[in-house]
Amino acid sequence: MSPEKAIILDFAETDAMKSILPNTSILSSHGANWEGIHVEYHRQPPNESPEHYLQQHSIGIIFSSAIGGVALNGKRYGSQPCQSGEMFIAAAGTDFQSHAVEEHEFMAIALDPTEFDNTVGESTNSNLIEIIPHWPITDPLIFGIAWALKTELESGGLNGTLYVDALKNALSMHILHHYFTQKPHLRDFECGLDPVKLQIVINYINDYLNRDLHIAELAKLVQISPYYFSRLFKKSIGVTPHQYVTQCRIEKAKQLLKRQDLSIIYISQQVGFHDQSHFSKTFCKLVGLTPKKYRDQL
Structure with a gap:
């Protein structure tokens, strides 16, 4: 089915999958200030989704x-027992449909x-490579990253956006290495960041320090x-x-704690922690x- 006729599934929209599934998600990254990655966790009854067109590179992971x-792109894979940890990987632009009898x-x-x-651009010298659709596969690294993202959602984002960014970048590079039509040509960096650039950062x-980075x-x-x-960093x-950011936040908190007029909850907010309990545990x-x-x- 052409993109003009298929349902376009854009994960950048809140509750994007409600147009193709009976129930809304249990967990969602919408509103979490994550950039470039969208995550939803679902529990769904038996259903068959209509054919839809993936707006983003997508991974679907079975958890039960x-x-x-x-x-995938009209190629049907018949019903079979699907085990926890099995997944599909598909590029943006893929026509997709799913069904489940349980x-x-x-x-x-x-x-x-x-x-x-933008993440993987310096790892390849070609814009002609593409993600190869896969189903069903198991990939322990992807599953581990998915579990970490699920835990981060359940915690209300205690580890912060830099942590999620690191998971996203690791996931992107892993996909580039293992699921593209061509292997990347990795750049070799012997040194770290230029000292002047490092100081700018x-x-x-x-x-x-007081906001999400x-x-x-x-x-x-x-x-x-x-x-x-x-x-390089x-x-x-x-x-x-x-x-490093966590260390800087704690060092600044130590300085602020010298001021008896400042409450601990106020200090935790000033150094970028949105949860006092998490601040105390990290400190x-x-x-x-x-x-x-x-x-x-003191």
């Missing part, structure tokens, strides 16, 4: 055993094609792809961007004391 099948749980992950290209991080915005400061930025600093993990005990010893 059931009997069902899919059709209640089932699954996760849908959608990667924005433009963001995907560090200054930016310290200026905006994204790897893409940090990478844009030095005009390289998010994936290679993360690699870790080579320069010794830790990932997410770990204790890195410092060895809760924020209150640390303040009491």
Whole structure:
């Protein structure tokens, strides 16, 4: 079916899958300030979806055993027992249809094609390669990333956007390595970031510790792809961007705790934690004391 006639499934829209499935999602990344990746977790009764056109690169992962099948670009795969961990991978532009004869749980992950290209762009010298559709497959790394994303949604986003960005970038590079028509030509970086560029990033991080940061915005400061930025940053600093930002937040919190007039919940917000409990646990993990005990010893 042509895109003009098929239902266009755009995961950038809230509750996108309600047009093809009986129930709304149990978990969704909409409203979570995630960039370039959309995630939904579903529990659905037996159903057959209408044919639809995938707007994003998509991964569907079975989380409970059931009997069902899919059709990719008109190629139908008959009903068969589907086990937890089995999945499909399909490129944006794929015509897709699914059916299940039992209640089932699954996760849908959608990667924005433009963001995907920005992430992996420095890993290939061709814009003619494409994702090969796969079903059914098992991939422990993808399943592990999916589980981490599900846990992050269930926690209300405690680990933050830099953590999700790292998962998204790892997922994108893994797909590039294993599910493309051509193998990428990886660039080799012996050194880390240029010291001047590194300082620009560090200054930016310290200026905006109180809000969610994204790897893409940090990478844009030095005009390289998010994936290679993360690699070069870790080579320069010794830790990932997410770990470094967490360390900076705790160091700033230690300084603010010297002021007795500031409440701990206010300090947690000023250093970018949206949950005081998460702030306290992170502080204790890195410092060895809760924020209150640390303040009491000053």
